[in-house]
Amino acid sequence: MCRVRPSPPRPGPAGPPGPPFDAPAARRLRAALGMGPEHVAHGMRVSYGLPYVTAGLVVAWERGAAAPGGAELTALAGVLWCSPGEIVSRPRTLREHRVARGIAPEDVARAVGVELRGYLRMEESGQWRGDERRSAALAEVLELAPADFVAVTGREAGLAGLLRGAVTTRWQAQVRPVTRLVPLDRRVVEEVLRELHQDYQGRMAATLGWGGGGSGAGESGREFLDRIVANFWTAVESRSP
Missing domain, CATH: 1.10.260.40 (lambda repressor-like DNA-binding domains)
Structure with missing residues (x-):
């Protein structure tokens, strides 16, 4: 007797892709x-x-x-x-965070005070263009952690530049600019920038202590700068109660 080979599953109607599925x-x-x-x-x-x-x-x-x-x-x-x-796996984009929360785009647009069409354009482009008030409302309605808020509002590149400046020069000069970018208490920012500065400078001092030819320590410093945003959030999380 011949067995009928089952047909492959038929996909549903075309639509926007879903968030990363777990x-x-x-x-x-x-x-x-x-x-x-x-x-x-x-x-x-x-x-x-x-x-x-x-x-x-x-x-x-x-x-x-x-x-x-x-x-x-x-x-x-x-x-x-x-x-x-x-x-879902950890959301990465504005749309993925919204879907993960089970919130309709109309509700997010209403909460942040923008037209639905404009909000959907920001989801599609991945570029959040809201002002400080709307950004704060977005973080509240989507329950965004500080790191996620910075990522979905397109502030990571700016944060990385400030953090590199903080660890390579005077960290005190970057406290205020960083506080404007991230929704964190100023004292936390000060503590984290001081810690990152000391860590990086210690790595570079080790390089000089090896006569400037210590490729291992030099590579360690470069890797630290490459991961500066991740290092920042790790230091922030270590201070969470």
Whole structure:
């Protein structure tokens, strides 16, 4: 008897790509609920109006062969009784943070005080153009950590330049400019800049102590500068209660 080869899962209607999907997390949540892929697919069809979702498509998502779009991810989270943020990897962009929070673009636009069309353009371009007041509202509605706030508002390059100046020259001169860029208390910024300056200068002093030919210490200093933003946030997190 011949077996009929199953057709590959049919993707849903074309739409904007979803956020980075955490397939293992979705699979663990489904298993914990005692559900099979067919149960998940049925729930998404019946409760969320996605008639094209099949058990095969759910399996493809869980295996990493495909990824759910924004509407599919929201529906999948609903069926799995979790928030969308529990089945996505760490968000990187403005849109990914919004989808991870399960918030409609209309609600974000209203909260920050911009027209929906303008907000969607900023999501598509990856360039946030809001002023300080709107930026603060964005951080609140999306519950952005300071590092995420700096990333999604396009301030990382500016922060990196200030931090390099702080560790290579006088860190005190960069306290105020850094405080304007990042939503942190001034005292925290002062402590972190002092620490980073001492760390970098110690590395460079080691180079001089080796007669200027210590390639190991010199390379260490260059790597420190290359990772200056990550080093900054690591130092900030070490001061969190």
